Amino acid sequence: MEGAGQLHSWTLLFLHLCLSATADLVNITAETGQNVTLSCRANNNNLVTFLEWSKHGLRKGYLLLYRDERFDLENQHSSFKNRVDLQDRQMKDGDVSLILKNVTLDDRGIYECRVETKRNRRKRANQDDDPVVIISLNVVPPEQKHITAETGQDITLPCRAPNNNIHPIVVEWSRADLDEYVLLYRDEGSVLEDQHPSFMNRVDLQDRQMKDGDVSLILKDVTTNDAGTYECHVVQGGPSLKKRLINNKPICIMDVRVVDPPGGGQEAEGKEDGSVGLIVGLSVSAVLLVAAVVGFLIYRQLHQQQDPYQPPVEMQPV
Structure with a gap:
């Protein structure tokens, strides 16, 4: 080459x-x-x-x-x-x-x-x-673009195809490390066969009409497993519509990085563990306090039973 x-x-x-x-x-x-x-x-x-x-x-x-x-x-x-x-x-x-x-x-x-x-x-x-x-x-080849998202967010991978008004049209989004595709869309709608299970019901085109060549992808509720390099392939017309487009040159390349939100991850786990520890500590203290009060009352009751009542001196017989 x-x-x-x-x-x-x-x-x-x-x-x-x-x-x-x-x-x-x-x-x-x-x-x-x-x-x-x-x-x-x-x-x-x-x-x-x-x-x-x-x-x-x-x-x-x-x-x-x-x-x-x-x-x-x-x-x-x-x-x-x-x-x-x-x-x-x-x-x-x-x-x-x-x-x-x-x-x-x-x-x-x-x-x-x-x-x-x-x-x-x-x-x-x-x-x-x-x-x-x-x-x-x-x-x-197209310049690789970078997108950083937080876990739980919905993100858009922008991409625009030439607006030739040539039909039928096939759009395929794929990820470099996966054999199955992320999304495969033909003029009549999405194709679910061979879609990677992790993207089921989580991806869609931003505009299903693909007006002005808009073939941007929406990826919902991202996780750290969604990180990777995404490619968009487009074919307009021609016999290759019946095949995957992975061998075609991509028109867009996106590098997606997914991070935990501020306060998330280990820091959040530490805070959560601390909160749980505090709650447990307070609960134990409350139980001990109640036990002490109950013990004192029981002790007092027993003591009164062992020491019967004695009248005052002036009321005792001579």
Whole structure:
């Protein structure tokens, strides 16, 4: 993997040196699952008559092709179908920026934007069109986020998927150290088969409609056993809907740490033990006090019975 990464870097450097003479190279870095905008603008504000977005290394097809006043979908590369669109389909002010949705590691590479307008079309008719913009896109795994919660709390693991409005959709939350999933949700609802028992009736999506791509997870009444690294995998459409998504690249990674609340744990146990000891001590003291009083009364009663009553001297016979 390291050798492949170095080869990729050398390839990008070589292409940069070769292409720097024609257009400036723009570098963009994105995380997997994000939508990115590849900015491009025509040299003037005239009507755009031709637009081509391409990527180096594609054997056949384009990302997006516009000509003869329409978008050509027949020659679009299959890996970009339903994943690309113009930022402004009217291309006002020469804006032909491209939106690339739900990027993956396979989207890394060099992208070129070629555009013609009504003014410069005849001038370029017998020439090879130079790209207006050259963009180097680097895609990296999502940054791992950290969440700390107290035992007994309900927590939300935030995550957002590309809002492509592509159905059906499958969302899977998993934990690195578990074979079973935390939550598996399809368009029709949750799937309970193969769910880890400890998460039964304790997890749900924040929004089951998943509006705006919201696939955040709610985890209720957390315990120290819930600590770990959680991953969210999403698939929209396609044949893989019948399989687990564990082999797909995660769009979100969360490291969850669960701690006892202030005054909890050993400290609380110590206080509780102290309280119990105090209560027991007071109870024993009360019992001893009552026993002493009762003993004294019994002693006094017995003493009176052994020493009968004697009248005063003046009342005794002479």
